[in-house]
Amino acid sequence: MHHSEVVPSTVVHDLRQGLTVHGPSGPLVAPLESSLVLPCYVDELLPMEGLEVEWKRTDSETLVHLFLEGESRPEAQQQDYQDRAHFFTDQIKNGNFSLRLNNLRAEDEGRYTCTVHSQHDSGETVVQIKDVERLLVSGSSHSISVSVGEDVTLNCSVDSHIPPEHFEEVSWRKTDEDILVLFYQKNKTFPDSSDDRYIDRVEFFTAEIPKGNFSLRLKSVRTEDKGVYMCQVFAGGLSANATGVLNRMGLSVSHIMVLIFCITASGSALLLWWLIYCRSKFFTDPIATRHVRTLGVLHAFLPNIMMFVAFVLWGVTEGFLYETVSCCALYIQRPLMLIYVAPYLEHMSDLALQSEYFLEIVVYSSVLFSKALGTMVHYNVSDKIMMIIIFGIMILLCVIYFIYSLQMSAIEVPHAKAQEEATALVECALTPRGHEAPPSRSSGPRGDPKRVPGGGAEDSASLHP
Template identity: 55%
Template sequence: MRSLLLVFISLYVVVGSEGIYSLHGLLNTETSSRSNLILFTLSVPGLQVEGPSGPLQVQLGDSVLLPCSVRTPVPLEELEVEWRRSDSETLVLLFQDGEERGEEPEFRNRAHFFTEEISRGNFSLFLTDVTPADAGTYRCSVHTEKESGDTTALISVVRLVVSGGARAVSAGLGEDVILSCSVDSSEQIEEVVWKTDQDIIVLQYKDGEVLPDSSHERYRGRAEFFPAEIHKGNFSLRLKEVRTEDKGDFMCEVHTSLLSASTTVLLEDLGLSLLHVLILLLCIIAALLALSLSSFMCLKMRG
């Protein structure tokens, strides 16, 4: 008796933490009782590739580590790992045939694997001298003869550059002097504080407000910002009526939620101000006139 029987079986088996294996069996009984064919297909999940838990924020010019790893090491002879920019598909770095390769000029000599860690399943990328163009999403793809997997990492480049004017500025006693501090930041500025080399607070800006009461008594009423310039990143300090004890280094420290940077200005040559020089000259001239008049009177009395 001829019969046609088609049975479709789907079996799902959970294997530890490695994932779910799907086993499909197809039993096909031919018209001939002597011909039974059983076909099985095994669908295996991809590699479990682990990456960073969130965006990677890095300062311009610094280095950044882009994590990429698997829990179970993969034989090197069948391993291929490639890092690419997701937006442009630019190849950043490749590990193939047991060697590290990278030909793109923009990443040459800046992108590296930790070669000794690859055999342990660590394929993290180390990128140095970060530039604004490096911001974006990167994909780490891991391939073997039988399976593959990938993960992504997002680089967010932040910027905080603090610069001053001349390394040293001069002022006469009693004069006013400006100590320069310019801030270029991609993040919101949370705090700017001017301090002396003795860690004495000269003036502080915090959470959008100038805090004159934060000044040490030595500088209270003598130190001020330029309010109209703050939104431009200009945190230069005007120090009024310079005194002898003001001589030394002044530091402008800038803080965001992620970064900190500073610049230093030296206040030196606290000599006599122009006014003091003029007063001194007048005193000398008056003394000479008095001496001349006295000599004239003496000579006249003798005559």
């Protein structure tokens, strides 16, 4: 326990101009939970017979302590002061009626009157406890449960002899990850100092700050927000903190929709696969083949579109921009890739496939570059320039590859057509005269050779001299 030192005053308060009672030189200040002496004494020795000393709160007339008939009377004390307020009983015979107040509380601030009654005279003095130096921070007494997407308030109330506008610093941190959530210093809030995931989602109740209320409002709660949060206050060389726990996260409507889309995507993929498998043995039937091809297109597109929508909803709810963009790019590209490799479907052109590759690389590179920019804020200039050059080279190589692919496709297509024409001419040349050639596009509805004037059948042999 700490004891406060007081300087006796020459200023006295008299009652009936008889007994002179001395008090302190001015208001008293002491730390919270310390011991404080409230001075009250007289210069002359008083007989114990008929002596009465009474300590009271002047604002409420609460009896703090009483000395009567040669002994202290703790049973007469108001309950809040029992076992806390004591006379120096061995000093009373010397005229020292000071009171020691232990375990000082904030509510002990105020004015106290020491009244001394002797057989013939009376006198009093007033003692003021101006400030109980304290810094008490209180938070939520229990963990908080909230659904994702809702707003939540984490409590932080400060009780101090120092006005809130003179607080040196107030900070909210997520202790399990050591992340700065919100910062207050010298009567000003600094939202830009918050971690990226909390920017534009946290705020103080500005109107409540003068009352010592530094509760934190967290908007649009995400799954990653679960954890322990600490409100820490620094003021007048003192520091104190309180913690709050954001515990269980309930599912929001968006999360339920994401779950539905994921289940539907999986179910549709399995169902369509089973239908394709059951009908695959009828590939020789043109009608069945068309059905299988339709199911194949649905199998390629439907589950991926559902997963694309699910990731968009997840990104909007959780704020995972980079992850969402990457996954959405993947689920846009997958249907075309599935169609390309499907054995029962017409393959798409190489140019379309290369375009997909190019698009995917550009999207992924852009996401990585954006994420790198966010993490290299504290890098020096040379490192930043190096990162930009590396990503620039990557994009440039992609562009060069895409242009090269276009040129190669332009060269290969005429070459392939020329090869097909040459092959057809060779086959025609090797076909013997009189041998029936396969039906041409000029054949009739049943494949019979189309008759021409003159009665001869038009066949491939007639093309040769």
